[in-house]
Amino acid sequence: MNQANHLIGNVISASARLGLGYAERMLTDVSADQFARFATADGRVIESNHPCFILGHLSLYPSRVVSELGGDASAIQPTETFQKVFSKDAKCVDDPDGTLYPSMDEVVAAFRSGYEKAIDAVEQATDDQFVGENPNEAMRGKFPTIGAAHAFYLGGHVTLHMGQFSAWRRMMGLGPA
Template sequence: MNHTNHVIGNIISASARLGLGYAERMLTGVSADQFARFATADGRVIESNHPCFILGHLSLYPSRVVSELGKDASSVQPSETFNKLFSKEAKCVDDPDGTVYPSMDEVVSAFRSGYEKAIDAVEQAPDDIFLGENPNEAMRSKFPNIGGAHAFYLGGHITLHMGQFSAWRRMMGLGPA
C-alpha cells in the first residue's frame, strides 16, 4: 500500500480513534439502568442528553461515511427505530422503565461497530476521494468537500457529544473518566 496516497484518511482516523477511546472511557462505571436516564443534581432532574441518546445519535453517522467512500455500509446501517429515536430532530427523554430506547448493549454495539467500520473505510480511502464535493447538500455550505464532512463526523461531532457525556457523568456522581 502506498501510504502517501492515504494521508487524509489517516489524519481523520487518528481523531476518530481518540474520540472512540474517549467514549469507551466515558462508559466506565455506567450501569444499564442509568444509561437512558436524565441526570439529577441536588434532587433536580437535568434535561440533558443521556449516554443512550448520545451514543445512539452518534451511531447514525458512520454509515454515511462508509457509503460516501464507496464501501458497503449495510452492516452499520441504522435501523428505522434508531433513526426515529436518535435523529438530530429527536428529543432525548428520560427512560426510567427501559421501554423507550433499545438496550445499552444494542446501542453501544451499534456505536462501536459503526465507528470501527468508518475508521477502516477512511484509512483505506485514497486521498482524492476526500477532495470530492460533499454529497450532503444541507451540510455543503459548512463542509464543501467529503474530507471536511468526514473529519467533522469522525472528530468534532464525537468530541462535542463526549462533552455532554462527561457532564452527565459528573452530575450522576461518576466523576471524570
C-alpha cells in the same frame, strides 16, 4: 498501501480513534439502568442528553462515511428505530422504565461497530476520494468536501457529544473518566 496517498484518511482516523477511546472511557461504571436516564443534581432532574441518546445519535453517521467512500455500509446501517429516536431532530427524553430506547448493549454495539468500520474506511480511502463535493446538500455550506464532512462526523461531532457525556457523568456522581 502507499501511505502518501492516504494522508487525509490517516489524519481523520487519528482523531476518530481518540474519540472512540474517549467514549469507551466514558462508559466506565455506567449501568444499564442509568444509561437512558436524565442526570440529577441536588435532587433536581437535568434535561440534558444521556449516554443512550448520545451514542445512539452518533451511531447514525458511520454508515454515511462508509457509503460515501464507496464501501458496503449494510452491516452498520441504522435501523428505523434508531433513525426515529436518535435523529438530529429527535428530542432526548428520560427513560426510567427502559422502554423508549434500544438496550444499552444494542446502542453501544451499534456505536462501536459503526465507528470501527468508518475508521477502517477512511484509512483505506485515497486522498482523491476526500476532495470530492460533499453529497449532503444541507451540510455542504459548512463542509464543502467529503473529507471535511467526514473529519467532522468522526472527530468534532464525537468529541462535542463526549463533552455532554462527561458532564452527565459528573452530575450522576460518576466523576471524570
